[in-house]
Amino acid sequence: MTHRGWKRIKIQRNTWLFPGRNELIARYIKLRCGKTRTRKQVSSHIQVLARKKMRDEQAKKKVRKSPENSAQRSIEQVKTVVDGIASSKLRLTGFQTLKLDTVIEKYPKLLTELFDRGPPDAFFLAKCWANVSFDSSDTENSLYAVDSYYTSQHKFDISVSTKVCSFGNEVVEKVEVYSPDEENGHYCFRLERSPICEYMVKFISELKKLESRDYMNNVLENFTVLQVVTNQSTGETLMVIGFVFEVNDLPEANCSIFRLVA
Known part of the structure; x- marks a missing residue:
């Protein structure tokens, strides 16, 4: 049986199957919100959040370098x-x-x-x-x-x-x-x-x-x-x-x- 989204980890000559990060997150969302999310959807959402965090950090750096440029300032x-x-x-x-x-x-x-x-x-x-x-x-x-x-x-x-x-x-x-x-x-x-x-x-x-x-x-x-x-x-x-x-x-x-x- 194929377990997609699971990781094989070998411990003392025995191989064990453990759910991967995205699989765990999808299960958590299902338990907390009752909504089904695939591993690909979870992965895509994580990537979107990571890009947003990177853009926010870059925007903050620009503000520190050019405080006189109000068009580049974030709302806060x-x-x-x-x-x-x-x-x-x-x-x-x-x-x-x-x-x-x-x-x-x-x-x-x-x-x-x-x-x-x-x-x-x-x-x-x-x-x-x-x-x-x-x-x-x-x-x-x-x-x-x-x-x-x-x-x-x-x-x-x-x-x-x-x-x-x-x-x-x-x-x-x-x-x-x-x-x-x-x-x-x-x-x-x-x-x-x-x-x-x-x-x-x-x-x-x-x-x-x-x-x-x-x-x-x-x-x-x-x-x-x-x-x-x-x-x-x-x-x-x-x-x-x-x-x-x-x-x-x-x-x-x-x-x-x-x-x-x-």
Whole structure:
């Protein structure tokens, strides 16, 4: 009988068969996640992770050699902090801000098209760290929702398109229209308790089933959200925010925001 993926080891004149590394990893995935992975799939995934680690290390070396070149900095290494997200016609309150250039492959081609049209000061990336170790058993009383607050000196209705993306492709889109309230000479938009889509709720539920934080973050590598805010009447792009996510063990969620540049 042929045992593929097993290694022959000779111990004191006796030959023993032991499962190889990839075979053990495939078995572990089957036990932990209930998913079947072939040895070739495991080997391919290990190679992808190794190449990613090598690229990250090379990028860090480039940053140390040329700190003045902001286009080569990784997201975590950009240091210039802005008070808030704001374009010339709309300001988003409640966030910090920064910039970026290397995540275009994580989003649909729409982001490139919008970026080419501009305005150049309207594009941002938010990297969000979250702790998913919360009790979600009470589904009837649980609410997955988002709060956002904008201010502007101009009066108009805004259309907010939120696209969930997987491997750079749009999976589902939610579109909402909001009218402003006038306060002290400014126009304020309150997007309060806006429920996230059913796809996102199921995604979070499945993500929580993965016991390893590394597995969760590997899944999140290919999961993003793209939010496009436009003038409802004219279709003018007011603000575009891409969201990337990572799981950590801190009790409070954290977010760093970067301005996207060419």
